[in-house]
Amino acid sequence: MAVNVNNAFVGTPPIDGGVFFRAPQGTDLPTDSLEALDPAFADHGAVGENGVTVAQTRDNTDIKMYGGKTFLNVQTSYDEQVTITLLEDDNEAVLRTAFGDANVEITPATTTAGTKKVIYHTADPLPISSFVIDSISGSKTKRYVIENGQVVNVAEIVDVHNNVTSRTITVKTYAPNSLELRGGNVVEYRDDGRFAPATP
Template identity: 80%
Template sequence: MAVNVNNAFVGRPPIDGGVFFRAPQGSTLPTDSTTALNVAFVDHGAVGENGVTVAQTRDNTDIKMYGGETFINVQTNYDEQITITLLEDDNLAVLKTAFGDANVETTAATVSEGLLKTIYHTSDPLPISSFVIDAISGTKTKRYVVENGQVVNVAETQDVHNNVTQRTLTIKTYKPTSVALKGGNVVEYRNDGEPTGP
């Protein structure tokens, strides 16, 4: 089979810049990679240069026969996680995703003070939500959809003079409740951007 460079996907943010979105669990999900998202999905702004990492883990074990040879290998665990770094630390959506909606309070700006934010660092588990991640490569589009996901880790955060404060999130994905998603913890939609005619 000949090599075809046109089959490469070099991920970049979409033209409008929107990459990472979160919505309450139960929100209407997209079913392709190009349709505008439900307004419940909130944009989290700029994403770090490492983009998005989608990692599947399959644990396996060998079932041995008498004599020591392998009879069959069985899968004992499946897990899928997404890792992404968010760069807009003063973005309310970023703060609510990293700390929990109920743990971020705001007070509107006044003539004497700007918008006030109070963020409570608590041990409460973060909520199960729905997530969408978008990327493009030329005319190609790619969209990851997670019906049930949960932020399970926020990496060490550093305030330093030579970089922006970043939030690196790890999102554990769970089996969907929607039958249409066919059991996909993550469902990936693609469009090659090359329609056959007018």
């Protein structure tokens, strides 16, 4: 088979910059890579240069026969998680995703004071939510949709003079409720942007 560079995908943010979005469970999910998102999906702004990591883990074990040879290898577990670094530390969506909606209080600016935020660092588990992650490569679009995901880790936070304060989060994914997602913890939609020629 000949090499075809047009089959490559070099991930970059969409033109509007929106990459990572979260919404409450039950929000209408997109069904392709181009559909406009429900307004409930909150944009988390700029993402770190390492982009998005989607990691599948399959644990397996060998079933042995009498005599020690392998009879069959069986899968014992499956897991999938997403890791992403969020760069906008003052973005409300970032704070609510990292700490929980109920743990972020925001008071709008007044004529005598700026916008105030109070963030409670608690042990409460973060909620199961829906997530969408978008990337483009030229005219190609790629979208990951997670109906049921939960932030299970936020990497250590560093406030330092020579870098921005960022939050690297890990989203653990669970099986979907919607039958049309066919059991996919993560469903990936793509469009190559190449239209079929018009028929005469």
